[in-house]
Amino acid sequence: MPRTDGERVIADLKRLAEFGRYKTGVHRPTYSPEDVASRQWLADKFAEAGLDPVIDGIGNVIGRNPSAQRRLLVGSHSETQPHGGWLDGALGVIYGLELARAAAADPALAGLGIEAVAWADEEGHYGNMLGSRSFTGGLSETEIETAASREGKKLRDALAEAGLAGRPRELFDPSRYVGYLEAHIEQGNTLESTGLRIGIVEGIVGIWNYWVTLTGEQNHAGTTQMIRRKDAGSAMVRLASRINDRFAEIAGPRTVWTIGRMLLDPNAPSIVPGRAEMQVQFRDTDTNILEPFERALHELVAEADHAGPCRAAIAPLSKTAPAAMDPGFQTQIEAAAERHAPGRHLRMPSGAGHDAQILSRRMRSGMMFVPSLKGISHHWSEDTTEADIVLGAQVFADAAAAILRGA
């Protein structure tokens, strides 16, 4: 089995966090100068580990392994959320780097076909998992041409400023890989709150998103009698309450739903809102849960529309399919976890999206979680204990070696 160096893992994570450091976290949006510098640093580290690095036309850093027969691709993304955490993405990238180093340092492991990767823009500054979709052939030139950041910056311009214009994009060759393995912080507090240390991901949830729109009549909040109002804000809060109640009745044990975004128009204290919008999202690994949720949502919107006085309408925004992780990979991760943390691991879904869901469409894929302190993520205060980081690196390496040997 490979022997990972926990101190080196911690040191490299801290060094990587210097690129765009923000308080105890990191602000390193995709294609920012800090992100570009960090990718060059990663490429250099991959080279030191004996890999042949390339930064491709979408920003993926791939540490190629030219000699091996069958390869396991390992990694995660390296950019961060705005003012995000130091481990989200970075942990999986450095675990991959450490695994490559451990394999290279031990003659007994020299044939182990590790390829390390740092994907670009999993966090969606310019699109939806651009790097892993590009690598698996799912990102068109048209999408690259039209994509822009929330601030309106064009992806093409960002790529040019990052020095990536004109570079070819790496495309995966199915015959080259045994599969893909990714480690990540849990981003929830299931592990921490139950005292467990390793999560074995069974599947990545499907995420279904909808816009729900209420249309009433904008009017003066003083002169419009209650009986004559068509208050889109009142209609929205009533409908939102019903959605929360109904979803609670039909939820599976792990279903989550969120109304995270609401807009009143014109959103002024003395104007009866003429229009209101909310974004409704739910997630589960089981399509047999997701479909009844969608039906219930449509029913509730139709009921609200029928009841009046405001019109209610629904439009689908995006739907990702649940992604199952490979059962054999799960077995190997679990065995490695049991070796290093007996009884302190859990099979669980991933409630967040990850590059592994993209890779899993094209090859066997697996994911492993380490605990997040207080379950905090997408915030600069996100953290994990050093002991858990060190343990996770070794479990990850053991699982990867076992997968490659069994392939």
Added chain:
Amino acid sequence: MPRTDGERVIADLKRLAEFGRYKTGVHRPTYSPEDVASRQWLADKFAEAGLDPVIDGIGNVIGRNPSAQRRLLVGSHSETQPHGGWLDGALGVIYGLELARAAAADPALAGLGIEAVAWADEEGHYGNMLGSRSFTGGLSETEIETAASREGKKLRDALAEAGLAGRPRELFDPSRYVGYLEAHIEQGNTLESTGLRIGIVEGIVGIWNYWVTLTGEQNHAGTTQMIRRKDAGSAMVRLASRINDRFAEIAGPRTVWTIGRMLLDPNAPSIVPGRAEMQVQFRDTDTNILEPFERALHELVAEADHAGPCRAAIAPLSKTAPAAMDPGFQTQIEAAAERHAPGRHLRMPSGAGHDAQILSRRMRSGMMFVPSLKGISHHWSEDTTEADIVLGAQVFADAAAAILRGA
């Protein structure tokens, strides 16, 4: 009785609407170049009507009547809401101008002590009814020093650009006036929907405003299990629904309430909102309605706070007292309405705030409404039929003359 010229009223309203014309409405914020030009035009019209005009240091245009013994102040405000209507404020100003002209033209009315006024900034671009508050001694230099528009422009700078810096502000002399009379569009659809043509305002509602804040815990919308969430958005919609239900139970016949402004933080589809705020407002002419509303709101917020998992808090924002209109003035408006539109008038509250509520603290005050088509106001499509505009001018003039003669 004075004889008003309906065609002249319509023509002047149309001319005034040319200052800042926007579609069929007007965009004429206080102290904008269009507003400054319109105030100069009004001063000239007041002079033509035989009055002695002044534009004072806050922008009020006052057409003084030097000769009369006892005077009735008549008018309204002349700026508009952003992209607002052509009659909101303007109607009352032009009615005052027309009344002054009618009085001046008829030797039998020559002694009638009409003073016409166009107040500044009733619409609150820089503050709360700046002009009428200044005139009645309720606007301090400190407030002028610190006030700014929503866009951050300082009132002092706006006054300087409008050429008003250094001008004295006119202060009312109680001995000079019988009272204040204001005409305005209704801004609701009570008159139109019941086929009535004149509203006699009994009182102007008190408007009580509160911020309600829900504090939960911001978290990832995929990885945070439902049972562990402290979703401030869900807490807000639940509380808002309860507020709407409870208020409906305790409302008086004319009470109105509005939750017109809601904010989720961070208002992103995949983040459990950590904080939510809403602005709750209610209005009634009766303090015995307003006070139970306030108690109910405090109770509901305390219940939500106690129930958890989010904290709920309330902070008062502003409270204006209801303002009663003078009963004698109401009688005179009603008598004039009955003369010109028998049986087609209604005593009613004003659900909107008006300069008359400021004046009523210092002198007898009255208000008269004409119908608003579809009840639309604070929008460029606001309108009133020409027949109603013409009728209103005559009723207003008759009532004013009767009040002055009876004084």
